[in-house]
Amino acid sequence: MRRIGIDLGGTGIKVGCVSQQGEILSKVSCPTLAERPYEQVIDDMANLARAAAAQANVDFADIASVGVGIPGVEDVRTGLVPFCNNLGWRDVPLRAALKERLGKQVYVANDATVAALAEHVAGAGKGYDNLVLITLGTGVGGGVILNGEPFVGAHGVASEVGHMTIQMDGVLCNCGNRGCWERYASATALIREGREAIKSAQGSMIVRAVDGDPDKITAKTVIDCAKAGDPVAVRLFEEYAYHVGLGLANLVSAYDPDIFLLGGGVSAAGDFLLDEVRKTLKKRVFYQDMPYAKVELAILGNDAGIIGAAMLRG
């Protein structure tokens, strides 16, 4: 049994033929060129799907299903994609259009949900039926598996946990609200705080690392300097990780999963991140005497998009 997984991003379309166990057998891709009419983007997705099957020496007739991970959501009631970050899509009938082109059952889900499913089937979440994947990147994304199934809620918008308020009067978010978790737990937050901190940290390692130029600070700068023991960077990173852990404690109260998996750019900090996050979570979970979720790193990286999409079911 082979399936096709499509990872639709703002810049590229990546498509793979995937085994039942979540192994990628072939991979093809092309640029998204999002400014085109959506029909052309979907044409390319369909062509890549056939190419991926061919490259894996699989007769397309034997493909069991096609799944797509999108930087947006599908409205589960209409089957339309009301919008897609960076693609400018409005009410695109992605599922129907792709089904028409390929003659296969097509499933569509948010990219973070898809990544969580990939980790559940073939990654660090194997064996855990209740799993929450958090991506710490430009924003904070959430993908949730409950009872072994992707959880998307009644309207398809569940698990958008980066926009949970953790500080009512806090930092303004581009969603229009204040104090979203994303404003404190994303790479963007780490960079913002880093830029602010070096203004008053003359002579510290982190200032030297960017030649005193705040615009040169990346999440990696902060992490590397913190790992090297720079007190300014250590304080920044600990505060950042505290905010990550605080949000996870909220998610224990909501989902009580078996395990959290951390992915996205900042997760490259590895154990350094995990240690701090676990410390905060331990302090903040409500039921101090009950077992609660482990925190580990996601392991599938960029392949999660293709693998998870291929694993989508009805």
Place this chain on the structure above:
Amino acid sequence: MRRIGIDLGGTGIKVGCVSQQGEILSKVSCPTLAERPYEQVIDDMANLARAAAAQANVDFADIASVGVGIPGVEDVRTGLVPFCNNLGWRDVPLRAALKERLGKQVYVANDATVAALAEHVAGAGKGYDNLVLITLGTGVGGGVILNGEPFVGAHGVASEVGHMTIQMDGVLCNCGNRGCWERYASATALIREGREAIKSAQGSMIVRAVDGDPDKITAKTVIDCAKAGDPVAVRLFEEYAYHVGLGLANLVSAYDPDIFLLGGGVSAAGDFLLDEVRKTLKKRVFYQDMPYAKVELAILGNDAGIIGAAMLRG
């Protein structure tokens, strides 16, 4: 098919025989006397279960199951109740002890979960498979139904949403953290803010209503004065309802339910509360163009405990 529902509270044990449709056929009760050894409390629960069946003219042999709603949680892995608010219980084998006494399948769940199940089967949540019940009382409790089933998470502690952080550096909570939703959305919060507000509101209706004595303020005082148009009380209540709505927006991001039901003491404010909460929710949900959960009042009141407990399944 008849079932027994047991509502175990800190002051009373209420037991009913309940039809398959969630209709209460008989009701019996006794004081909890929580300071007794737990075995005696469980003896009383068992005796009341038999009495409730007898009073409904049902042969106890025909009772299909026994469910208990508790002010605590059951550890789903051990089957023990690690603690129960106001009962002083530690690791009580409630399920096993009651099964031994009654020879029936016994199910145990948190009282808010049980109340949500009752509303789902026989109350304001009928026809909605994804439902979140929020009780606005001394604290803020949450009961969650997903795909028509009570949702308790991997360890049994999901839906403890009153302790989600909404203001990291906010009001200290008795759980030890700061800024829990409960500190802003409970009746306790409304009273606290009312006491504070009347210090500088000489001559206003709310001050006259309590003869200037802050200790006389209740949630009802604030609600009544706000309904009567007292500007101080209106401001208090609007701020309170804003905090309720803000928390619900967080829960849309987590659960994306079909419907929220508001119960507990403050829900007596009715439409006055609903209007304000809906206004905030509309403003704060992340996907502004997607449908999202309705907000309505729970309708089963105190009976929800018995009905929902009877509806528990394995």
